Amino acid sequence: MNKLQVGIFDLTDCEGCELQILNLKDKLLKLAEIVDIPIWRLAKTPTDFGPFDIALIEGTPMSKDDIKLAKKIREKSKIVVAVGACAHLGGIPAAVDEKKRDKFLKEVYGENYKSTSVAAKPLSAHIHVNHFIHGCPIDLDEAERVIVDILMDKNPIPPSHPVCLECKERENPCLFLKNEPCQGPITEGGCKAVCPSNGLRCWGCQGPVKNANFGAMGKNLKRIGYKDQTENIMGAFTKPSGGVIPTDTTK
Numbered sequence: 001m002n003k004l005q006v007g008i009f010d011l012t013d014c015e016g017c018e019l020q021i022l023n024l025k026d027k028l029l030k031l032a033e034i035v036d037i038p039i040w041r042l043a044k045t046p047t048d049f050g051p052f053d054i055a056l057i058e059g060t061p062m063s064k065d066d067i068k069l070a071k072k073i074r075e076k077s078k079i080v081v082a083v084g085a086c087a088h089l090g091g092i093p094a095a096v097d098e099k100k101r102d103k104f105l106k107e108v109y110g111e112n113y114k115s116t117s118v119a120a121k122p123l124s125a126h127i128h129v130n131h132f133i134h135g136c137p138i139d140l141d142e143a144e145r146v147i148v149d150i151l152m153d154k155n156p157i158p159p160s161h162p163v164c165l166e167c168k169e170r171e172n173p174c175l176f177l178k179n180e181p182c183q184g185p186i187t188e189g190g191c192k193a194v195c196p197s198n199g200l201r202c203w204g205c206q207g208p209v210k211n212a213n214f215g216a217m218g219k220n221l222k223r224i225g226y227k228d229q230t231e232n233i234m235g236a237f238t239k240p241s242g243g244v245i246p247t248d249t250t251k
């Protein structure tokens with residue numbers, strides 16, 4: 001039997017999502033009967049660059065080299081999967097106001113620093129993406145579900161409920177009752193509400209849930225005293241620079 005060729009790639013990122021994939025190690029070893037991974041910079045010396053049946057791409061394309069690599073991977077791959085919030089939404093780099101990026105770079109690296117970065121946008125702003133694994137980092141069970149669906153030639157359907165549902169299932173007291181902000185109502189579930197379950201607010205890393213009511217969230221943030229911070233809070237993961245909203249083809 002010919003094994004499926006899977007490539008795992010990273011652009012600009014923290015590699016946290018790839019580490020999550022590595023955490024699937026026992027399951028990955030079982031998959032070795034049907035899957036070959038000729039290229040995975042984090043885990044092995046590369047052998048061949050395609051063609052790939054499936055390419056998993058982590059990270060934000062935010063340099064000319066990143067974009068060139070993403071296009072090359074797309075050309076060589078039947079299915080491209082954006083892995084994690086960096087690839088899905090543009091991630092933390094996309095939360096920066098592009099007009100201020102040069103100023104921040106000079107402040108951090110000095111006046112003479114010549115940056116090669118471009119505006120941070122989701123992967124889908126540069127190439128066609130077939131499927132997405134959401135989150136920062138990705139949830140292991142969600143990653144396994146999506147990968148298995150793709151291997152079985154099924155269309156992985158993302159959760160259609162908000163983080164709040166998973167939060168209430170865990171009987172957490174709602175942060176809004178303490179006048180603390182939380183993006184759970186407008187954020188897609190699938191992460192087991194890990195942040196509010198540990199007393200932390202949801203920042204929306206899974207991306208917006210279908211039919212998210214941003215207007216109501218804005219009003220509630222103002223009501224509890226975050227009037228001047230609504231854009232920053234709500235845009236932490238959903239304000240890709242250039243106004244690009246990722247097209248999730250699985251929805």
Ligand code: SF4
Pocket residue numbers: 013014015016017018058059083084085086087091092135136137138
């Ligand atoms: S989505 Fe989060 S964990 Fe994954 S690579 Fe980006 S910053 Fe790291």
Ligand code: SF4
Pocket residue numbers: 163164165167168172173174175176182183184185193196202
């Ligand atoms: S804490 Fe956040 S996720 Fe939990 S119920 Fe309240 S708003 Fe929803």
Ligand code: SF4
Pocket residue numbers: 135136163187188191192193194195196201202203204205206207
């Ligand atoms: S609770 Fe919110 S910020 Fe935390 S992992 Fe889930 S979606 Fe991401």
